[in-house]
Amino acid sequence: MRIGVIIMAAGQGTRMHSSLPKVLHRLLGKPMLEYSLEAARSVTDVIPIVVIGHGAEEVRRFLGERARFAIQEPQLGTGHAVLQAAPHYQGEVDLVLVLPADLPLLRPETLRHMLEIQKDNSGPITLLTAVDENARGFGRVVRDGQGAISAIVEEAQATPEQLSIQELNVGSYCFEADWLWQALRYIPLSKKGEYYLTDLAGIAAGEGKEVRAYTVTDKSETIGVNTRVHLAEAETALRRRLNREYMLAGVTFIDPAVAYIEPGVVIGKDTVIWPNTFIQGNTIIGENCVLGPNAIIRDTQIGNRCKVFASVLQEATVEDGVDIGPYGHLRKGTHLAEGVHMGNFGEIKNSYLGPGAKVGHFSYIGDATIGAEVNIGAGTITCNYDGEKKNPTEIGEGAFIGSDTMLVAPVKIGEGAKTGAGSVVTKNVPPHSLAVGMPARVIRKLEKSD
Numbered sequence: 001m002r003i004g005v006i007i008m009a010a011g012q013g014t015r016m017h018s019s020l021p022k023v024l025h026r027l028l029g030k031p032m033l034e035y036s037l038e039a040a041r042s043v044t045d046v047i048p049i050v051v052i053g054h055g056a057e058e059v060r061r062f063l064g065e066r067a068r069f070a071i072q073e074p075q076l077g078t079g080h081a082v083l084q085a086a087p088h089y090q091g092e093v094d095l096v097l098v099l100p101a102d103l104p105l106l107r108p109e110t111l112r113h114m115l116e117i118q119k120d121n122s123g124p125i126t127l128l129t130a131v132d133e134n135a136r137g138f139g140r141v142v143r144d145g146q147g148a149i150s151a152i153v154e155e156a157q158a159t160p161e162q163l164s165i166q167e168l169n170v171g172s173y174c175f176e177a178d179w180l181w182q183a184l185r186y187i188p189l190s191k192k193g194e195y196y197l198t199d200l201a202g203i204a205a206g207e208g209k210e211v212r213a214y215t216v217t218d219k220s221e222t223i224g225v226n227t228r229v230h231l232a233e234a235e236t237a238l239r240r241r242l243n244r245e246y247m248l249a250g251v252t253f254i255d256p257a258v259a260y261i262e263p264g265v266v267i268g269k270d271t272v273i274w275p276n277t278f279i280q281g282n283t284i285i286g287e288n289c290v291l292g293p294n295a296i297i298r299d300t301q302i303g304n305r306c307k308v309f310a311s312v313l314q315e316a317t318v319e320d321g322v323d324i325g326p327y328g329h330l331r332k333g334t335h336l337a338e339g340v341h342m343g344n345f346g347e348i349k350n351s352y353l354g355p356g357a358k359v360g361h362f363s364y365i366g367d368a369t370i371g372a373e374v375n376i377g378a379g380t381i382t383c384n385y386d387g388e389k390k391n392p393t394e395i396g397e398g399a400f401i402g403s404d405t406m407l408v409a410p411v412k413i414g415e416g417a418k419t420g421a422g423s424v425v426t427k428n429v430p431p432h433s434l435a436v437g438m439p440a441r442v443i444r445k446l447e448k449s450d
Helices: 032-041 056-066 078-089 108-119 177-186 199-206 228-248
Strands: 003-009 049-052 068-071 095-100 125-131 139-143 149-153 167-176 211-215 259-261 277-280 296-298 312-314 347-349 364-366 368-370 381-383 393-395 406-408 411-413 433-437 440-445
Touching: 003 032, 003 078, 032 056, 032 095, 032 108, 049 056, 049 078, 056 068, 068 078, 078 177, 095 108, 095 177, 108 125, 108 167, 108 211, 125 199, 149 199, 149 211, 167 177, 167 199, 177 199, 199 211, 228 259, 364 368, 406 411
Parallel strands: 003 049, 003 095, 049 068, 125 211, 259 277, 277 296, 296 312, 347 364, 364 381, 368 393, 381 406, 393 411
Antiparallel strands: 095 167, 125 167, 139 149, 139 167, 433 440
16 A cells, blocks of 8 residues: 655744744754654655745755655645645555644654554544643544544634533544545635645545544644744653653663753663763764763764763764763864773864873864874874965874974874973974974984883
8 A cells, every 4th residue: 555645844934933944943953844754754665745835945955855845835724735735646645644844743653553543444534633631722623422523623713612622633644545635625715715624524524434533642742833932842852752762772861851862863771871961963872881961972983981071072983992071072083092081171183093092181183193002291282284284193102292292294203202391393203212392303212111
C-alpha cells in the first residue's frame, strides 16, 4: 500500500513576529520543518509534498530535492491547501497523511498507529485527537449518541456546549486517497472565507462512512507552535524527551533540565553530563566520559574516558583518555591523540598533538604537528600567520618547550630538543639541542640526563 504525506507549511506565522518563515525557526538546532520531514520518512519512501506559500523560496532552498512542492496562493484555508497538493499524488498513493509543519513533536510511532487504524477502517478518515482541558485553540471532536464522530468544529465557531468538549482535533489526518480527492471539492466556504479540512469529517459522516480516531496520550506531541512562547515550550518538551532516552540508554545527567543535547548526538554509556553542557551537531561521544559543567561541544568526536570541563570544542577529534579545561578551546581541525592533557586557557587550531602531549595553560597552538610526550610550557605561542599565509610548526617527540616561547613559523623543533623560557625561535632547532634567547640560538647539545 502506497502512502503519501502532505506537509502543511504555507502559513504566514504572523504571531511569531519574524521575517523568517515560521516553519524554519529552529528547534533544538534544526528548523521545525525538518521534524515533519523526518516523521514522513519514517512511514514511507514516497517523496512528501510540502504546501508552501509565505516564504516559499526560503522553504524551497532549505528542502531542495527532498520534497515536492505545491503553491497555495492565495491562502484560503487548510482544505484549499490540500487541494493544491492533489495533482501531485492522484493515482500514485492509496493513503494520504496530512501533517502540519508546526506540530514538530509528533512521534513516528503515532503516525504508524494512525496508518494501521485507517488500513482497517471501512471509512475514509482517521484523525489524531487528544483529551485535554487546555484546548490551545484546537477544534472540538463532536460525537453522536453512539460515540461515533459526526463532525469537527473549529473553536471560533463552536457553541458554549461544544467548547466544553475535551476531545481535541490536533490537525493530523490519514485519508483514503481516492475519497479525499473527490471530497475536497465539496468543502463549503466558511464565514471567514476559507475552506476547512476539518469539514471532511462531517462530509464523511453525512455519507454514512465511519470516521475513526487515534488518541495520543503524550500531550507533548500536540504542542503546536504559533508563537515564540510555544516554540520554547516545544524545545523544553523535546529536550526532556531526548534526555530521557539517553538516560534509559545508560547516560547520567546531573540535572537533565539544564543539559542541551541536539537530536542525532551519540553518547556512550556511563558518560556523565553536568549542568549547562551543550552538545550539538554531528557529535559522537564515547563511554565513561565526564562533560561539563559549562561545556560546549559541536561537531566533535570524543573517545572513551575523556574529561571536558568548562571548555569549547568545535569540529575537533579527541581520542581516549584526554582531559581538557577549564576554559580550553579546540577549533576546527584539532586532533588530540590518546592521553593528551590540555589545561586552562589554552587554544588549539588545526593541529595534531601526539599521545601523551601536554599543553598546560595560557598557550596558543595553530597549524602545528606535535609529537608524543611533548611538554608545552605556559604562554607558548605558535606564530603561524605572517600577514599573508598560515605557516606550519613541527615539534618532535619528547621535546620540551619552555614557558613564554614564541615559535615563529615555519619552524621545526627536533626530537628531544628544548627551548628556554622566553625564547623567540625563528630557526629550526636540531634534535636533542637546547635553544635560548631572542632570537633563540642553540647553545649546546643535550645529554640523556638533561
